[in-house]
Amino acid sequence: GQSLEQPSEVTAxxxxxxxxxxxxxxxxxxxxxxxxxxxxGAPTFLSYNALxxxxxxxxxxxxxxxxxxxxYLLLQELQMKDSASYFCAVxxxxxxxxxxxxxxxxxxxx
Amino acid sequence: xAGVSQTPSNKVTEKGKYVELRCDPxxxxxxxxxxxQSLGQGPEFLIYFQGTGAADDSGLPNDRFFAxxxxxxxxxxxxxxxxxxxxxxxLCASSFQxxxxxxxxxxxxxxxxxxxLLVL
Numbered sequence: 525g526q527s528l529e530q531p532s533e534v535t536a537x538x539x540x541x542x543x544x545x546x547x548x549x550x551x552x553x554x555x556x557x558x559x560x561x562x563x564x565g566a567p568t569f570l571s572y573n574a575l576x577x578x579x580x581x582x583x584x585x586x587x588x589x590x591x592x593x594x595x596y597l598l599l600q601e602l603q604m605k606d607s608a609s610y611f612c613a614v615x616x617x618x619x620x621x622x623x624x625x626x627x628x629x630x631x632x633x634x
Numbered sequence: 635x636a637g638v639s640q641t642p643s644n645k646v647t648e649k650g651k652y653v654e655l656r657c658d659p660x661x662x663x664x665x666x667x668x669x670x671q672s673l674g675q676g677p678e679f680l681i682y683f684q685g686t687g688a689a690d691d692s693g694l695p696n697d698r699f700f701a702x703x704x705x706x707x708x709x710x711x712x713x714x715x716x717x718x719x720x721x722x723x724x725l726c727a728s729s730f731q732x733x734x735x736x737x738x739x740x741x742x743x744x745x746x747x748x749x750x751l752l753v754l
Binding site for chain 1: 678
């Protein structure tokens with residue numbers, strides 16, 4: 525089947541590090557994307573991994589391992605504004621749709 | 635405009651009514667997508683346009699749902715005979731044409747703020 529699994533919620537303090545995992549069951553896709561969505565807001569692109577390995581963008585890093593069908597988003601030096609839902613998404617071969625996971629809500633506390 | 639815009643921001647209707655949701659993509663983006671998002675879930679794909687044509691409408695749940703993009707810019711999602719189960723946030727996204735931009739640009743979809751549809 526084709527599905528993306530993400531744990532549901534995590535709470536962390538300002539300055540901490542949070543890792544959000546994404547496991548998937550699919551054979552062919554172009555890459556793994558991560559989107560951030562604040563309550564009531566639009567999903568916003570954060571990061572994209574086409575190849576295995578780590579991509580770093582400021583405080584956020586994303587990792588992909590196709591052999592393990594696994595990826596993660598790493599949020600470092602957490603800030604209050606990072607409180608949001610984070611979604612992983614893949615674009616499967618043969619179409620241009622994004623298939624999203626259910627998302628992981630991150631709550632940052634002082 | 636600077637980003638994807640969607641109107642109305644909120645729509646309340648009665649079961650059985652017809653609704654139209656509008657999306658204005660980023661200028662120059664030839665790809666346009668509609669998604670539906672229920673509470674606590676990720677966006678669910680509905681339909682994808684490349685230019686004026688629907689390149690993939692396999693996500694439309696049934697024939698009550700229809701979308702058009704007559705001039706390759708603005709798109710309208712139309713829902714006939716609305717049902718309570720249609721209540722959700724309808725998101726529109728646009729992007730550069732896949733295959734013509736660098737990998738990051740072509741993979742980045744820019745989302746609008748959504749239309750919150752409530753069917754009573």
